[in-house]
Amino acid sequence: MIVKEIKQPGKYSYVFSRYAEPIVHIEPGETVAIYTKDAFENRVSKETDLPSKILEGDPNPQTGPIYIDGAEPGDTLAAHIINIEPTRGYAVSAHKPGLGGLTPTRSTPMLAEPMPEKVYIYKIEGDMITYNDRMSYPWRPFIGTIATAPRLEALSALTPFDNGGNMDTPETKPGNIVYLPVNIPGAYFYTGDCHAGQGDGELCGFALEIPAKVTIKFDLIKGKSINWPRIESPSEFMAIGSARPMEDAARIAYAELIEWMVEYGWDKYDAHQVLSQIGKLSVGNMVDTYYSLVAKIEKKYVKF
Template sequence: MREIRQPGAYSYVYGKYEEPIATVKPGETVAIYTKDAFTDQISKETDRPSQIMSNPNPQTGPIYIEGAEPGDTLVARIIEIEPTRDYAVSALIPNFGGLSNTNITRTLNEPIPEKVWIYKLEDGVLTNNKRLSFPWRPFLGTIGTAPALEAISSITPYDHGGNMDVPDVKPGNTIYLPVRVPGAYFFTGDVHGGQGQGELCGVALEISAKVTIQFDLIKNKSINWPRIESDTEYMVVGSARPMEDAARIAYAELIVWLEELGWDKWEAYQALTQIGELYVGNMVDPNYSLVAKIDKKYALID
């Protein structure tokens, strides 16, 4: 299996303006190495992100997908996520997070204190102390393709994917992404060893990793927003502000998917009203990400 490592500087945007670091054929499985959200610069609890960080969320990419053309759908099957070190990092960062004064939600409150936690990874558990001890639940915080024109920051989720921070972007699941430029220009990074819904303080269990992905293409089929398929569920991610718009996008696009499976639009609307599920991936980024889902046992009824 071929390994893909960033040969030089990491990218901090999703866009079509950088030279691809590798070309992958449909059907090929590759191992992609990623840095953590802090570009691996935080290693001890006395470190301060505000003094060390320049840009968050380094991306490995762009990766050129052979044969991908605008109007296709890129298929990324996440096979495995393996840590490349034995600790994860989390932190409180002033003027950042779901319960903090930010430049978007402006208040007169003082910033929250800056603090770092280091979690030792051992036997499938990430531990800082007896209260802060959580199971290893890895997923990709960032994954996406290049937008058609603009370059979008790697901290911003939108219809290309990006920094969605959705725990269902995990091994065993398949991610469907829109192709808007020749070659798709795939990026990924920001692996989390675990995270609660919402990523409340804005920093999950950040870790560097080796990510094994199998790529494929669905030709001449376009999608508007990222989709996720597990063995048991169909899911769509919507990213926007305010949060209710992200929820509307996710549910409306899930209805579109159900129509493709043979549903009547209004019956799909009714079904999701009764049995649909919705959760918050992140409530801290420039756009919020929400996931709408339906169990396949309901979706696949003839």
């Protein structure tokens, strides 16, 4: 299998937008290897590289937009995540003033002092990500940011919304399919912000950030529209909602999952009952401009 390699030819994008020039055209059914930078623009390599000092603005560079030939509004883009490979031997995380779930931020101001800034450099050692003897975690790679362009507006690359975006859910991982709405001709696909692992919620605002080579196979589902991103694993159906407050994100995710079940022949109120008893809910992030929640159900409860 010949895989086309895609690298950003110029400046990386910090928005999801239809107004940028596509960096490449690909055909549905094609498999590509996309190279991404980490959330810190690959500029943090040691513990003295404080993000507040070296980053000029908000982080999260994106590779794209990638034009999917034949994609039209009302279609659905299916991104089969095949592999995520780190392109260096370490991951970076940090505490940054003004970012995180347990520190004052612009949207949740407090009189308390912000958390002090600190950088953590983790070695990638086989299947483990290690800072010290007590802080060592398994390799659990996923894509933090995966999106199509909105219909009209340009959204910050820090923002998760109905086009996908910075959802930071560990479910966007190898072996799973991410379904995204197509809002404009060509879809304009973006990705970046890969992670070596992350806990639910991305509590401090940064996961185990890595640059990566991401291998994805694209398919196009013609004439089928979705309202919010969906994920399919070998065993589960999932839908993602992004909003504030967090309960609205949960409502969006469960409503989209019910819609998916209806497509399999379920009565929507029966689907509501099933999810009330056996559905699952996880937090992708609780720190971004919007929060992302993932509603899940095992396939065995959905398929007749």
